Amino acid sequence: MRTGFALALTACLSLAALTGCGGSDASGTTTLTVFAAASLTEAFTEIGDRFEAEHDGVTVEFNFAASSDLAAQITEGAPADVFASADQGNMDKVVDAGAAADPQTFALNQLVIAVPEGNPDGVTGLADLARLDFAACAPEVPCGAAAQTAAEGTDLTPVTYEADVKSTLQKLTLGEVDAALVYRTDALAAQDEVDAVEFPESAAAVNAYPITALADAPEPDLAAAFTEYVLGDDARTVLETAGFQRP
Amino acid sequence: MPAKRTRQRRRVPAALLAPAVVGLAFLILPLAGLLARAPWTELPARLTEPAMLDALRLSLATATTATALSLLFGVPIAWLLARGDFPGRSVLRALVTVPLVLPPVVGGVALLLVFGRSGIVGSWLHERFDVTIPFSTTAVVLAMTFVSMPFLIVSVEGALRGADLRFEEAAATLGAGRWTVFTHVTLPMIAPGVLAGAVLCWARALGEFGATITFAGNFPGRTQTMPLAVYLALQSDLEAAIVLSLILLAVSVVVLASLRERWTAVA
Amino acid sequence: MSTSPHRTTTPGLDAHLVVDRGSFRLDLRLTAAPGETVALLGPNGAGKTTALRALAGLEALSDGHIALDGVVLDRPRGGRRVPPEHRRIGVVFQDYLLFPHLNAIDNIAFGPRRRGLGRAEARDLAAQWLDRVGLGDFGKRRPGQLSGGQAQRVALARALAAEPSLLLLDEPLAALDARTRLDTRVELHRHLAGLAGPAVLVTHDPVDALMLADRLVVVEDGRAVQEGDGESVTARPRTDYIARLVGLNLYRGTASGRTVRLASGEALTTAEALEGDSFAAFPPSAVALFRTEPDGSPRNTWRAVVTGVHRHGDHLRVQLDGPIRAAADVTPAAAAQLGLEPGQEVWAAVKAAEIRAYPA
Numbered sequence A: 001m002r003t004g005f006a007l008a009l010t011a012c013l014s015l016a017a018l019t020g021c022g023g024s025d026a027s028g029t030t031t032l033t034v035f036a037a038a039s040l041t042e043a044f045t046e047i048g049d050r051f052e053a054e055h056d057g058v059t060v061e062f063n064f065a066a067s068s069d070l071a072a073q074i075t076e077g078a079p080a081d082v083f084a085s086a087d088q089g090n091m092d093k094v095v096d097a098g099a100a101a102d103p104q105t106f107a108l109n110q111l112v113i114a115v116p117e118g119n120p121d122g123v124t125g126l127a128d129l130a131r132l133d134f135a136a137c138a139p140e141v142p143c144g145a146a147a148q149t150a151a152e153g154t155d156l157t158p159v160t161y162e163a164d165v166k167s168t169l170q171k172l173t174l175g176e177v178d179a180a181l182v183y184r185t186d187a188l189a190a191q192d193e194v195d196a197v198e199f200p201e202s203a204a205a206v207n208a209y210p211i212t213a214l215a216d217a218p219e220p221d222l223a224a225a226f227t228e229y230v231l232g233d234d235a236r237t238v239l240e241t242a243g244f245q246r247p
Numbered sequence B: 001m002p003a004k005r006t007r008q009r010r011r012v013p014a015a016l017l018a019p020a021v022v023g024l025a026f027l028i029l030p031l032a033g034l035l036a037r038a039p040w041t042e043l044p045a046r047l048t049e050p051a052m053l054d055a056l057r058l059s060l061a062t063a064t065t066a067t068a069l070s071l072l073f074g075v076p077i078a079w080l081l082a083r084g085d086f087p088g089r090s091v092l093r094a095l096v097t098v099p100l101v102l103p104p105v106v107g108g109v110a111l112l113l114v115f116g117r118s119g120i121v122g123s124w125l126h127e128r129f130d131v132t133i134p135f136s137t138t139a140v141v142l143a144m145t146f147v148s149m150p151f152l153i154v155s156v157e158g159a160l161r162g163a164d165l166r167f168e169e170a171a172a173t174l175g176a177g178r179w180t181v182f183t184h185v186t187l188p189m190i191a192p193g194v195l196a197g198a199v200l201c202w203a204r205a206l207g208e209f210g211a212t213i214t215f216a217g218n219f220p221g222r223t224q225t226m227p228l229a230v231y232l233a234l235q236s237d238l239e240a241a242i243v244l245s246l247i248l249l250a251v252s253v254v255v256l257a258s259l260r261e262r263w264t265a266v267a
Numbered sequence C: 001m002s003t004s005p006h007r008t009t010t011p012g013l014d015a016h017l018v019v020d021r022g023s024f025r026l027d028l029r030l031t032a033a034p035g036e037t038v039a040l041l042g043p044n045g046a047g048k049t050t051a052l053r054a055l056a057g058l059e060a061l062s063d064g065h066i067a068l069d070g071v072v073l074d075r076p077r078g079g080r081r082v083p084p085e086h087r088r089i090g091v092v093f094q095d096y097l098l099f100p101h102l103n104a105i106d107n108i109a110f111g112p113r114r115r116g117l118g119r120a121e122a123r124d125l126a127a128q129w130l131d132r133v134g135l136g137d138f139g140k141r142r143p144g145q146l147s148g149g150q151a152q153r154v155a156l157a158r159a160l161a162a163e164p165s166l167l168l169l170d171e172p173l174a175a176l177d178a179r180t181r182l183d184t185r186v187e188l189h190r191h192l193a194g195l196a197g198p199a200v201l202v203t204h205d206p207v208d209a210l211m212l213a214d215r216l217v218v219v220e221d222g223r224a225v226q227e228g229d230g231e232s233v234t235a236r237p238r239t240d241y242i243a244r245l246v247g248l249n250l251y252r253g254t255a256s257g258r259t260v261r262l263a264s265g266e267a268l269t270t271a272e273a274l275e276g277d278s279f280a281a282f283p284p285s286a287v288a289l290f291r292t293e294p295d296g297s298p299r300n301t302w303r304a305v306v307t308g309v310h311r312h313g314d315h316l317r318v319q320l321d322g323p324i325r326a327a328a329d330v331t332p333a334a335a336a337q338l339g340l341e342p343g344q345e346v347w348a349a350v351k352a353a354e355i356r357a358y359p360a
Helices: A002-016 A038-054 A069-075 A087-096 A126-131 A142-150 A165-173 A182-191 A200-205 A220-231 A234-240 B003-006 B014-037 B040-047 B051-084 B089-096 B105-115 B120-130 B136-164 B164-173 B176-188 B191-208 B208-215 B226-236 B239-264 C047-056 C106-116 C120-132 C148-161 C179-191 C206-212 C230-233 C241-243 C332-338
Strands: A030-037 A058-065 A080-086 A104-109 A110-115 A134-137 A161-164 A179-182 A194-197 A207-213 C011-021 C024-034 C037-041 C063-068 C073-074 C089-092 C166-172 C199-203 C215-220 C223-228 C251-260 C268-284 C287-290 C299-312 C315-321 C326-330 C344-352 C356-359
Touching: A030 A038, A030 A069, A030 A179, A030 A220, A030 C024, A038 A058, A038 A220, A038 A234, A038 C089, A058 A069, A058 B105, A069 A087, A069 C011, A080 A220, A080 C047, A080 C106, A087 A207, A104 C037, A104 C199, A104 C356, A110 A142, A110 A165, A110 A200, A134 A142, A134 A165, A142 A179, A142 A207, A161 A165, A165 A179, A165 A194, A179 A182, A182 A194, A182 A200, A182 C047, A194 B191, A220 A234, A220 C199, A234 B136, A234 C011, B003 C199, B014 B136, B014 B239, B014 C251, B014 C299, B040 B239, B040 C106, B040 C223, B051 B089, B051 B191, B051 B239, B051 C251, B089 B136, B089 C089, B089 C356, B105 B120, B105 B136, B136 B191, B164 C089, B176 B191, B191 B239, C011 C047, C024 C037, C024 C047, C024 C199, C024 C215, C024 C223, C047 C089, C089 C148, C106 C120, C106 C148, C120 C148, C179 C206, C199 C206, C206 C230, C215 C344, C223 C230, C223 C241, C241 C251, C268 C299, C287 C332, C315 C332, C326 C332
Parallel strands: A030 A058, A030 A080, A134 A161, A134 A179, C037 C199, C037 C215, C089 C166, C166 C199
Antiparallel strands: A080 A207, A104 A207, A110 A179, A110 A194, C011 C024, C011 C063, C063 C073, C215 C223, C251 C268, C268 C356, C287 C344, C299 C315, C299 C344, C315 C326
């Protein structure tokens, strides 16, 4: 497990720079460490603030990264309390490794067709992509897997399979493609520059976001409380504002 | 030369040896880590995967083309920087090395802003010739050339500055014009520097990731080079990513070693 | 090239080399007839190499001109400057500068190739030249695999194979050890003697100059200070530099009959009678040393202090200070007998017949 140690150490060091590695510190505040998918950055930062406001002496620290990276860090022993993944697959890895049990879905995310503001090409559905240059995520990452499912049965081929949803959207905002298959949350975050066109096929490829308290959480009680909070109504409002849907 | 070989082996001073060993360990251990973690039984299957072969072939072809382009344009640039006598030469030298400090992803965005569909040059190409560079193999080569050519320029410029101008004068007295002097005297004499630069350039191009994925995107067989394939494999399957990395490493080491062998045999 | 302003009627080399470089100024008139070898002899930094580079076109003239066989190659005032590659001036450089990436044959063939010969023809010609300098079996060797003497000969062959109208040699023997130097010098002389065109040789070694050149031009501080054949220059040096080189004590003064009065007030009695500004010179071997004042025939005697004693060949050279500074050569036996050591006072004497006087 030498590699595991190294990974854990890396994760710990990167957090230590911000928080000090561990739970309680001398001044009596308790730190909760949440590993969350990058697509949750805006929503979870807001939720963290609200959670802190309701819990005196608690600081929530986030480690936002690709779900696959987070899953690897957790299985290699990084000290985290909560894991919120952008897909079921990476959550399964953590559960299979025995690092967590009982994940619960707290949000759904669906693909939309992002087009330049004003929709100059008049895109109304998936079929329109056949005549356009469009970008999608690579099948190896969750948004790409979703796109593949949604486009099943068609012979649509993007001009590029991007490594993540942000760079997929970036190809559109830079004007290199006419459309991009991205999550509704991402399209919403960039609403100054892009419009989102909903399409029915995306219902077949809804992305579920599971959350769980981790088995080796340094702050198990707080971890459970945070998980509960994310599943609650207060957090849902925040998530919906960001473009997520109720499970 | 025989004189060199028969020279007695000298003892390396400890003050040099100690940091050298530490440094080597630092450079080699990560490689050892990859080797230790590699699923060797998967290797044969991976080696015959058509997608992997496509990526490898594309990587070798584009890196080699980028190196050729860098030689074609970089050697004259190096000559200008080393021998040219014009104002702003030091500014130009600094500008040439910009791709070395620029994060490659930023380099990719910069390339898009110039050669992209709505870029300065790209829009003109698009309207005039209906040529689109992004997401094409050409884009891969451009991205690689952009980030790797400075390595060649810096290396060749150093060689040119170290070259003894008197040999060029001797050639002139024998009736050689400037171009002949360059091709028949200067270039052969700085060949080791050019080769070192080309090797650096090729290696950098082969490992190029950031500018490529930003500017050329990722499309199997067309723009998906080995580093892109490795990165995407990393998203879902660490072991597969390690195998791909090792294949890339092995191929580059073999190519560089055989190149060196051939070159030292000639010289 | 045939337009009249760029032609002169002088055959061979006719040059007036002026090169201004801040504190240093070269101003040298130089001619060399076809078949003649002229040596530029002078101390380091005198401007010899600058002169050579200017002739070859590697250094720009500030003024003056260079004409070769009636064609003006360089004249700043006329705005004319033929680049080195079109001058047909061959150079043998001090450290030869053989191209390290080419073997001996290809080094020699380099010039003929540039003159338009095909590869095979040029190599044939190069092989002939290699034979001529006695290195027929060394064609495949790279410069790094040649000895100093061999490299020198390849450099000579390379310069000559390009059929230059003027051959320049920069300290051609300076990099060689004593033994090789002797052989190479003899061979170089043979080649120079066989040249149809003029040659200019730069050296700081009087022996090279005397053996290889038909005429010597002594250069000091950018100017020619003496010119003539070897005999006249060595017999009648006009500067301390030459006097030291050829091993003579040299003085300048005012002659009146057989007496030359020096600036210090001392007088030397000489063999020849002369009037006016003149030089007086004698070899160190003409100086005899005594512990007490010698008596006898009319000779030049003076009290001197020994400032140094050095080995010099099979005798000792004694440096003397006093009213007349001079070097004296004595045998080791005589030195032991006199007990010579720095600081000691001696009497020095030179026979009048040994002192040569000539007009300044």
